[in-house]
Amino acid sequence: MTDQYSRIAIITGATSGIGEATARRFVAGGYGVVGNARNAEKLRALEQELGTAFCGVAGDASESLVLEGLFASALERFGKTADVVVANAGRGLSGSVKDADLSGFENMLKLNVTGTLVLLQKAARKMLDRQLADYPKQAADIVIIGSVVGRHISPFSAVYGATKFAVHSLAEGLRREVGSKGIRVSLVEPGIVISGFQEAAGYGDDLVKKFEDGFGPLLHGEDVANAIHYIVAQPPHVHISDIVVRPTRQDYP
Numbered sequence: 001m002t003d004q005y006s007r008i009a010i011i012t013g014a015t016s017g018i019g020e021a022t023a024r025r026f027v028a029g030g031y032g033v034v035g036n037a038r039n040a041e042k043l044r045a046l047e048q049e050l051g052t053a054f055c056g057v058a059g060d061a062s063e064s065l066v067l068e069g070l071f072a073s074a075l076e077r078f079g080k081t082a083d084v085v086v087a088n089a090g091r092g093l094s095g096s097v098k099d100a101d102l103s104g105f106e107n108m109l110k111l112n113v114t115g116t117l118v119l120l121q122k123a124a125r126k127m128l129d130r131q132l133a134d135y136p137k138q139a140a141d142i143v144i145i146g147s148v149v150g151r152h153i154s155p156f157s158a159v160y161g162a163t164k165f166a167v168h169s170l171a172e173g174l175r176r177e178v179g180s181k182g183i184r185v186s187l188v189e190p191g192i193v194i195s196g197f198q199e200a201a202g203y204g205d206d207l208v209k210k211f212e213d214g215f216g217p218l219l220h221g222e223d224v225a226n227a228i229h230y231i232v233a234q235p236p237h238v239h240i241s242d243i244v245v246r247p248t249r250q251d252y253p
Helices: 017-028 040-053 064-078 102-134 158-181 197-201 205-215 221-232
Strands: 008-012 032-037 054-058 084-087 141-145 184-190 242-245
Touching: 008 017, 008 064, 008 102, 017 032, 017 040, 017 084, 017 221, 032 040, 032 064, 040 054, 054 064, 064 102, 084 102, 102 141, 102 158, 141 158, 141 221, 158 184, 184 221, 221 242
Parallel strands: 008 032, 008 084, 032 054, 084 141, 141 184, 184 242
Antiparallel strands: none
């Protein structure tokens, strides 16, 4: 299958929201995709729907062995190493600094920051040798999903935003480290995207309605997936390092 797909991508958090939409967009664009999520049943459903272009790997994206397995699965399934990695897996947590649940914060920190860092390290190390030989003939992309609340302090999720501030720092640090070696590191900062994220983060219906009333129509996963595909579809010498995608009416954050 080496020549069947134009690029091979790894996507964490691939069964909902931005991750699922990106998997669909990549498959439609001729990519082979290894998608990761904890929900094995949803991954199997995507495999059945998307066909041989999609391979699901179930597991926790904060675990190093699970993340290593994604790269092994890409090579086994598609016959070549991944040249696109989308670090999308993450969770939210409602509440202010004063009131946020600390056990929830520890779990969120492990996935949003530690898990992302582990994935970035693995991706960069695996891409480095190949890009030293292949650039500028071939592109290599690491795309990190941040948030507008990693740029501005959020009045409704400051603790979650703190993890995204950390992710933004990792993204810029890695860009400076490997960009000169032909690896593109891109940060995507979405505004409010309607998905299962809000419920999992503990955002109440009243808050979601407030978002709709104040900023709607809100973004959907497909809107951000289109931006991600645009980034990775550029010629190898063109690097879009940072992009913010908001609903038109979202003035803040």
